[in-house]
Amino acid sequence: MKAVHFGAGNIGRGFIGHMLSASDYEVCFVARNQKQIALLQKRQEYPITLANDEQDTTLVSNVTAISIHEEEHVAAEIASAAIITTAVGVNALKDIARSIAQGISLRLQQKVSQPLHIIACENAIAGSTRLKKHVYPLLSEAERQQADTCISFPNAAVDRIVPLQKHQDPLQVTVEPFFEWVIHRPALLEGFREIKGVHYVDSLEPYIERKMFTVNTGHCCAAYLGSLQGFTTIRQAMKDPQLVSQVRQVMNETGQLITTKHGFNAKQHQQYIDAILARFANPHLSDKVTRVGRSPLRKLSPNDRLVRPLLQAYDAGIETPGLQAAIAAALMFHDPADKEAVALQQRIAEHGVSKVIHEHMGIHPDHPVHKQLLAAYEELKSHTADEIIAT
Ligand SMILES: NC(=O)c1ccc[n+]([C@@H]2O[C@H](COP(=O)([O-])OP(=O)(O)OC[C@H]3O[C@@H](n4cnc5c(N)ncnc54)[C@H](O)[C@@H]3O)[C@@H](O)[C@H]2O)c1
Ligand SMILES: O=P(O)(O)OC[C@@H](O)[C@@H](O)[C@H](O)[C@H](O)CO
Secondary structure: OEEEEEOOOHHHHHHHHHHHHHOOOEEEEEEOOHHHHHHHHHHOEEEEEEOOOOOOEEEEEOEEEEEOOOHHHHHHHHHOOOEEEEOOOHHHHHHHHHHHHHHHHHHHHOOOOOOEEEEEOOOOOOHHHHHHHHHHHHOOHHHHHHHHHHEEOOOEEEEOOOOOOOOOOOOOEEEOOOOEEEEEHHHOOOOOOOOOOOEEEOOOHHHHHHHHHHHHHHHHHHHHHHHHOOOOEHHHHOOOHHHHHHHHHHHHHHHHHHHHHHOOOHHHHHHHHHHHHHHHOOOOOOOEHHHHOOOHHHHOOOOOOOHHHHHHHHHOOOOOHHHHHHHHHHHOOOOOOOHHHHHHHHHHHHHOHHHHHHHHOOOOOOOHHHHHHHHHHHHHHHHHHHHHHHO
């Protein structure tokens, strides 16, 4: 059976491609980097190294690649695939929608009877549904009706830390040993070939919120607070006991929300938090704060890892001073190489932080949390200014 995976980046090669290949799917990456494409076509395998003491290395085999620009070829691959996965970044889903729609049209013309599953493996709530919303308008009404009977977009949660990295072998990728891939089972059609190691669940929301509001909320807090203190990697930041306790506080706040809302066991959730903090501190991984804090406008958007738990916690009567301080740090994130970080600072400079909280984060000035965030931002700013004067 064939799998077509969009994006041969860190998670694409380091997690999804590996899992699919280990379940005997032939994996075709749809990628942009010509050098990588040529190497994947030639070698049809690549090495994955685990970030553990042993540096265990395995070969991912039965893989190839094609360019996103070879439209007809991409459509033909999709027409004959059993599964399509993506790891391109949630903001890039709209850019691959046309290729997927062309593939679906061809598949329907060819009357392929096998069901097709399209799974966005991005850090986003309902990522596959978002992808479907980009793809469906590109199909005709008749195609949409046909697609409804044989094509499904199951939502998923994916967890494995894979930093940006450079190796002599451009295909090699080092990944943390931990992984979790959760897929919404009710969206699977008859004939789906299970992917080994995936956790299939009847309700995805608890799992995607647990993952994003713990791993990703905690991770970006470490990045934003760490960046303010001049740390360049998450590992360095995790050596600072005060910073670690701030990150833990944030995770405890979101933990209260997650255990109350979804009924996860509180003790087990604490163990989940401990394990995540240990993952952030993995001595065998070097993960830059700029990667983990990347795209702050996305991370500060209403449905992402900061604002969504903040407002849900407010509605549940849970206090969030730690999360508010971390959001203040996110609003102060500078990285001249990150377009969103530059745009965020420009917007704050031109319109003020209150407008950004209102118009970008979707928190109205009349909402009590708006005032709390402004206070957290001003406090962190004056604190940071004091530290600069003191040094
Ligand atoms: N790295 C991690 O630790 C991690 C873990 C879980 C989830 N994720 C999520 O996985 C997704 C990918 O993250 P990553 O860290 O692998 O990033 P990455 O930059 O390493 O990989 C993204 C890849 O997508 C490719 N791409 C982008 N637009 C494309 C297009 N139009 N056509 C074809 N290819 C395209 C890029 O060239 C790149 O190779 C993101 O949504 C991220 O949030 C990452
Ligand atoms: O990929 P982003 O930008 O949404 O978030 C950065 C990191 O927090 C993220 O990539 C984690 O490493 C990953 O989600 C762990 O599963």
